[in-house]
Amino acid sequence: MEDYVISANAPEAGIRAFAITSRALVEEARARHNLSPVCTAALGRLLSGALMMGQMLKNDTDLLTIRIEGDGPAKNLTVTARADGTAKGYVSVPDVVLPANALGKLDVGGAVGRGFLRVVKDLGLKEPYSGEVELQTGEIAEDLTYYFAVSEQTPSSVGLGVLMKKDVTVDQAGGFILQLMPDVKEETIASLEKVLTSIPSVTTMLKEGLSPEDILKKLLGSFDLSIGERRPVSFRCDCSREKVKRALFSLKKEELQNLRAEEEPLTVHCHFCNTDYVFSPSELL
Numbered sequence: 001m002e003d004y005v006i007s008a009n010a011p012e013a014g015i016r017a018f019a020i021t022s023r024a025l026v027e028e029a030r031a032r033h034n035l036s037p038v039c040t041a042a043l044g045r046l047l048s049g050a051l052m053m054g055q056m057l058k059n060d061t062d063l064l065t066i067r068i069e070g071d072g073p074a075k076n077l078t079v080t081a082r083a084d085g086t087a088k089g090y091v092s093v094p095d096v097v098l099p100a101n102a103l104g105k106l107d108v109g110g111a112v113g114r115g116f117l118r119v120v121k122d123l124g125l126k127e128p129y130s131g132e133v134e135l136q137t138g139e140i141a142e143d144l145t146y147y148f149a150v151s152e153q154t155p156s157s158v159g160l161g162v163l164m165k166k167d168v169t170v171d172q173a174g175g176f177i178l179q180l181m182p183d184v185k186e187e188t189i190a191s192l193e194k195v196l197t198s199i200p201s202v203t204t205m206l207k208e209g210l211s212p213e214d215i216l217k218k219l220l221g222s223f224d225l226s227i228g229e230r231r232p233v234s235f236r237c238d239c240s241r242e243k244v245k246r247a248l249f250s251l252k253k254e255e256l257q258n259l260r261a262e263e264e265p266l267t268v269h270c271h272f273c274n275t276d277y278v279f280s281p282s283e284l285l
């Protein structure tokens with residue numbers, strides 16, 4: 001199954017929903033950054049969540065950034081996503097290895113620790129929107145749920161999952177977001193809560209062969225659900241040698257001279273995609 005995200009609505013019930021399958025792009029993130037299994041799970045969950053949140057943006061040029069600053073061994077996670085279905089991201093310490101948690105799962109909460117989650121939306125206005133909340137569990141889905149409730153006053157349910165194949169490559173990755181509109185009825189909430197406590201995990205559903213559409217039907221099948229078109233999603237970094245050159249041109253003459261003083265090649269590193277751009281002393285000249 002190719003990676004894609006869908007949006008859906010149940011207007012009469014007052015629910016909007018998103019679902020994603022993201023195996024290939026999480027595998028690309030893992031390979032690019034040499035991520036350990038627990039870091040793959042952490043970044044994969046955040047990338048999947050951010051791509052669904054990207055679908056809430058109005059314009060393809062709008063940019064969503066989520067940064068998690070934790071006191072766990074993985075330290076910080078940063079991802080960006082756009083409505084066009086592209087995302088990129090990295091973990092400060094990509095090779096964290098931890099024992100499984102009490103449930104026998106990858107200990108994402110232990111790798112992230114306690115700290116903050118910050119969302120910045122650059123909508124092309126003068127000031128970007130931003131909201132920050134304290135991490136609840138560091139497991140990402142609960143933290144995003146809390147962010148929606150506190151910062152956006154939108155009751156939501158977020159499910160995210162990454163399943164590894166023999167701790168080496170990504171077997172399944174994906175997630176869903178359900179959001180309640182202000183006029184939602186009590187009985188709708190009660191029936192949703194019942195469904196949410198009875199469904200298997202996202203990766204179990206994906207492993208069983210369920211598509212994002214199937215997952216939303218399983219969650220919201222009892223409502224008047226209308227599902228939008230599939231939008232392909234991918235890991236994409238917009239850095240390039242040309243962009244790095246332009247950034248170097250924007251430096252002051254003295255700053256460039258300082259960079260050149262050592263007569264060594266200059267390496268500019270892109271954290272998002274783990275690419276090095278090397279410039280020789282003569283190029284700097």
Ligand SMILES: [Zn+2]
Nearest residue numbers: 237239270273
């Ligand atoms: Zn890059």
